[in-house]
Amino acid sequence: MRIPTPRRYLMCPPAHFEVAYSINPWMDPRKPVDPALALFQWEDLRDRYRGLGHTVEILDPVPGLPDMVFAANGATVVDGRVLGARFANPERAGEAPAHLAWFRERAAGFADIREPEHVNEAEGDFAVTAGWLLAGQGFRSSPLAHDEAQEFFGRPVISLELTDPRYYHLDTALAVLDDTADEIMYYPGAFSPGSRAVLARLFPDALLATAEDAAVLGLNAVSDGRNVLLPRGAAGLAAALRDRGYEPVGVDMSEFHKAGGSVKCCTMELRPAPAGA
Numbered sequence: 205m206r207i208p209t210p211r212r213y214l215m216c217p218p219a220h221f222e223v224a225y226s227i228n229p230w231m232d233p234r235k236p237v238d239p240a241l242a243l244f245q246w247e248d249l250r251d252r253y254r255g256l257g258h259t260v261e262i263l264d265p266v267p268g269l270p271d272m273v274f275a276a277n278g279a280t281v282v283d284g285r286v287l288g289a290r291f292a293n294p295e296r297a298g299e300a301p302a303h304l305a306w307f308r309e310r311a312a313g314f315a316d317i318r319e320p321e322h323v324n325e326a327e328g329d330f331a332v333t334a335g336w337l338l339a340g341q342g343f344r345s346s347p348l349a350h351d352e353a354q355e356f357f358g359r360p361v362i363s364l365e366l367t368d369p370r371y372y373h374l375d376t377a378l379a380v381l382d383d384t385a386d387e388i389m390y391y392p393g394a395f396s397p398g399s400r401a402v403l404a405r406l407f408p409d410a411l412l413a414t415a416e417d418a419a420v421l422g423l424n425a426v427s428d429g430r431n432v433l434l435p436r437g438a439a440g441l442a443a444a445l446r447d448r449g450y451e452p453v454g455v456d457m458s459e460f461h462k463a464g465g466s467v468k469c470c471t472m473e474l475r476p477a478p479a480g481a
């Protein structure tokens with residue numbers, strides 16, 4: 205029996221979401237986004253989290269920042285400490301200060317906030333397990349940011365190299381399922397041979413995704429330890445999760461796939477300081 209734990213998430217409504225530029229292979233500015241459908245899908249995701257008993261906080265969207273809906277890229281919060289983002293592409297640079305302002309002015313309980321020195325796209329490339337901070341590089345976050353995150357959070361960082369441009373962020377290729385027991389799922393084809401070997405060594409029982417499930421962004425998933433919200437098309441993963449005792453919850457995020465993002469990209473997790481700290 206898998207036990208869910210209540211989470212606190214930060215999401216940013218898609219008020220200004222569109223595909224206006226292309227910074228990953230999913231983005232084609234000639235393919236229009238349906239704004240009403242995008243809002244409907246985003247609200248559905250938000251309401252599902254709330255329905256599962258999680259807290260969803262809202263970050264105000266900023267005009268001219270169409271990718272800001274992908275809140276996971278704006279900061280990494282572990283043990284109540286906040287490491288801001290520094291975006292690789294100028295199109296998204298303005299999102300970082302908007303996130304920092306939210307933590308400084310709007311949110312309670314975050315005293316330790318760091319403006320980063322090196323390029324990191326936050327939870328796009330950082331995944332938190334019980335033992336490790338898994339960190340992607342190759343397309344967006346700098347390896348120098350991995351050292352910076354290790355020093356700031358005091359958690360051992362495992363650097364992983366992404367090699368397929370479709371899986372340009374770690375969270376498009378890997379998701380944490382149980383953050384108390386170091387259980388993850390990932391698509392091996394997204395990683396360099398060395399990184400694949402590292403993952404196999406650290407996570408011998410990981411759930412391995414097929415190319416088909418990866419291609420519908422099935423790994424861009426959010427787990428509370430029991431319920432795993434993932435793109436609806438990832439049928440193979442949903443069945444495999446069920447076999448392992450998880451409750452897969454398929455959600456339709458088609459409009460966001462046009463920008464190369466899905467469930468996890470829209471969801472930043474605010475991980476509290478450990479009790480008594």
Ligand code: ARG
Nearest residue numbers: 228274276328373463465469
């Ligand atoms: N269009 C955005 C970009 O390329 C999508 C970001 C998706 N977010 C994520 N956490 N993978 O930057």
